[in-house]
Amino acid sequence: QVQLDESGGGLVQAGASLRLSCAGSGRTFSSYSMGWFRQAPGKEREFLAAISRNGWNGGRIRYADSVKGRFTISREDVKNTVYLQMNSLKPEDTAVYYCAVAETPWCSGDGCSYDYWGQGTQVTVSS
DSSP states (O other): OOEEEEEOOEEEETTOOEEEEEEEESSOOTTSEEEEEEEOTTSOOEEEEEEOSTTGGGOOEEEOTTTTTTEEEEEEGGGTEEEEEEOSOOGGGOEEEEEEEESSSOOOSSSOOOOEEOOOEEEEEEO
16 A cells, blocks of 8 residues: 655745655655645645656656745655655745645646555645
């Protein structure tokens, strides 16, 4: 059974940093694209970042404009884990954050679908 477990969320003040982790189990994700999304109360789920399979087409990464320059996605295939380093957090970053895996080497978040999802971790940024 495939499972994705997010961790690292919490309550922080504006300007702080957090690193989210997402550990996969049940299968190896090294061949697949991985991503991060978030959903704030009353809003639709929002794409944040995606990372391709290591070495695919030179290694692809894409960020949403809302987090570009503040968030960094990375992966550690030995641990079957994807990370999201979040810096300069703002109150509007408050949401439940989800990791996801797409069974393809690259899924940018547009025109492709993610196949596996974690349960989410809450991030709350106070002003």
